[in-house]
Amino acid sequence: MKKGLQLFLGILTAIGGFFDIGNLVTAAQAGATFRFQLLWALALGTIIVIFLVEMSGRFAAVTKKSIPTGVREHFGVRVWIAPFAILVLLHFLTLAAELGGIAFALQLVTGISFQIWVLPVGVLVWLFLWRATFDAIEYSTATLGLIALCFVVAAFMYHPPRSDVLSGLLPSLPKQDGAKYWLYAVSIIGALIAPYMFYFYSSGAVEDEWDKSYLMVNRIVSITGMSFGAVITAAVIIMTGLVLHPLDIGVDSINQAAFVLTGAFPFWGFLLFAASMGIACTGAAAEVGLSLAYSTAQTFGWNWGESLEPKKDARFALTYTVAIVLAMLLMMLGIDPLKLTIYTMALNAMVLPIVSIPFLMLMNDGRLMREFTNGIFTNAATAIIVLISFVLFVVSIPLVIMGSG
Amino acid sequence: MCWGCKSQHDRETARVQKALSWVSTAGSVAQLWVENRVPARYAERTLDEARTELTSNGEAESALLAATLRDAVHRADRAGVAAPLASLMAHRGSLHAQSDQLESEK
Numbered sequence: 126m127k128k129g130l131q132l133f134l135g136i137l138t139a140i141g142g143f144f145d146i147g148n149l150v151t152a153a154q155a156g157a158t159f160r161f162q163l164l165w166a167l168a169l170g171t172i173i174v175i176f177l178v179e180m181s182g183r184f185a186a187v188t189k190k191s192i193p194t195g196v197r198e199h200f201g202v203r204v205w206i207a208p209f210a211i212l213v214l215l216h217f218l219t220l221a222a223e224l225g226g227i228a229f230a231l232q233l234v235t236g237i238s239f240q241i242w243v244l245p246v247g248v249l250v251w252l253f254l255w256r257a258t259f260d261a262i263e264y265s266t267a268t269l270g271l272i273a274l275c276f277v278v279a280a281f282m283y284h285p286p287r288s289d290v291l292s293g294l295l296p297s298l299p300k301q302d303g304a305k306y307w308l309y310a311v312s313i314i315g316a317l318i319a320p321y322m323f324y325f326y327s328s329g330a331v332e333d334e335w336d337k338s339y340l341m342v343n344r345i346v347s348i349t350g351m352s353f354g355a356v357i358t359a360a361v362i363i364m365t366g367l368v369l370h371p372l373d374i375g376v377d378s379i380n381q382a383a384f385v386l387t388g389a390f391p392f393w394g395f396l397l398f399a400a401s402m403g404i405a406c407t408g409a410a411a412e413v414g415l416s417l418a419y420s421t422a423q424t425f426g427w428n429w430g431e432s433l434e435p436k437k438d439a440r441f442a443l444t445y446t447v448a449i450v451l452a453m454l455l456m457m458l459g460i461d462p463l464k465l466t467i468y469t470m471a472l473n474a475m476v477l478p479i480v481s482i483p484f485l486m487l488m489n490d491g492r493l494m495r496e497f498t499n500g501i502f503t504n505a506a507t508a509i510i511v512l513i514s515f516v517l518f519v520v521s522i523p524l525v526i527m528g529s530g
Numbered sequence: 531m532c533w534g535c536k537s538q539h540d541r542e543t544a545r546v547q548k549a550l551s552w553v554s555t556a557g558s559v560a561q562l563w564v565e566n567r568v569p570a571r572y573a574e575r576t577l578d579e580a581r582t583e584l585t586s587n588g589e590a591e592s593a594l595l596a597a598t599l600r601d602a603v604h605r606a607d608r609a610g611v612a613a614p615l616a617s618l619m620a621h622r623g624s625l626h627a628q629s630d631q632l633e634s635e636k
Contacts, residue, residue: 232575233572234569235571236569236570236571236572236574236575301633301636372554372558373547373550373551373554373622373626373629374551374554374555374558375547375548375551377548377551377583378576378579380555380559380572380575380576380579381551381555381576383568383572383576384558384559384562384567384568387562387567387568391565391567392567394567395567395568395569395572
């Protein structure tokens with residue numbers, strides 16, 4: 126019974142927790158500019174993230190360790206410190222983008238500048254992390270995050286041409302704006318494989334004291350939750366493809382995407398968009414803040430745990446506190462959350478090899494994983510992931526330069 | 531090849547497409563405000579943003595129309611939206627034709 130409930134809550138969390146500012150922005154830009162043509166990037170990224178999340182949960186259930194702890198113990202701090210520094214930077218930029226996303230959602234509803242909202246938003250996210258337990262954070266944001274299913278409902282109401290949607294799942298070359306097309310493709314994949322996702326997942330599994338009996342739960346949650354989560358992102362691509370693309374509206378500002386649901390829901394559409402964005406970003410900001418604190422504490426061997434009182438893991442609590450303050454300051458400077466998001470997501474794709482290869486090596490270590498090392502199928506998929514990671518690594522920087530021009 | 535460098539033609543195509551995007555945004559938001567589907571504060575802010583973007587893209591006339599629409603929203607003058615909206619849509623048509631022409635010349 127307990128496992129059944131955890132399975133249900135786990136899937137709910139994966140669906141609700143999947144969607145964040147990165148997914149929303151990259152999907153909206155892709156749909157508005159290239160209609161359904163970039164659905165294949167979403168499908169590819171989803172397959173990669175399913176493998177990575179399943180492996181991170183399996184690693185935690187078998188070794189009872191999180192990924193940073195495992196990498197540090199196996200390779201030593203010296204090897205881990207460079208990937209860790211990159212990871213911290215990425216977490217920080219993602220946290221800033223998520224805080225900016227919440228503040229922008231409030232700007233949509235109130236008309237008051239997002240820069241003014243950043244301060245109260247940051248304080249509320251910090252209070253949430255300070256006061257709430259891990260389960261409370263995980264389940265409340267995930268459940269509320271299901272409001273983003275309004276995009277799926279809207280997409281069904283519009284009856285998109287099935288053949289066009291299906292052909293979008295097959296990779297194709299762009300007819301125009303090649304650099305922008307590939308930048309958006311990389312950014313969609315980068316948003317899906319954001320490292321905080323699987324670092325948070327593995328630390329959460331350790332917090333929930335998973336053991337080998339959770340391996341099946343882990344597998345079902347990874348596959349089902351991530352797939353359903355991807356359906357929401359696909360619905361954003363479809364809706365912006367159906368509504369904004371015919372109007373020649375490209376999404377250079379979140380304001381340009383904010384009315385995308387008003388055709389399906391004339392009265393509530395605008396509020397549903399703002400609520401979906403605000404709630405998704407709140408959940409993600411909490412997860413990113415925690416993931417940053419988890420990774421730091423696990424790298425340096427500090428006490429950690431969101432369910433502990435802050436005085437029992439003071440350095441862990443201090444880490445997310447400092448990160449939130451710095452992220453607030455960055456957004457108060459007036460950096461556009463959309464631009465920050467698109468570049469951070471491209472960076473995510475770029476650093477995937479650096480953060481994933483040590484982890485993938487651990488997954489093949491028989492001394493550590495015993496009979497639960499990766500099988501032939503998973504290793505083949507892993508090899509493809511590493512190859513894709515390398516290609517993304519090589520092409521990301523020029524794409525960021527060319528695509529933004 | 532120079533990373534980040536674009537030809538004159540590519541730059542002009544990008545400029546026209548961006549202007550077209552903001553003209554369409556301004557028109558859609560003004561129309562949705564008239565239909566009571568988006569709040570006035572959002573409409574005002576977006577029309578203001580459209581005006582800024584259109585000015586920086588060398589579309590002074592469209593920028594002026596976006597500003598006129600913004601003023602109408604500010605005064606809650608729904609009837610006052612019709613005329614500038616019609617002019618803006620005419621601009622949209624010519625920008626669309628210009629964009630198609632530039633694409634076909636590639």
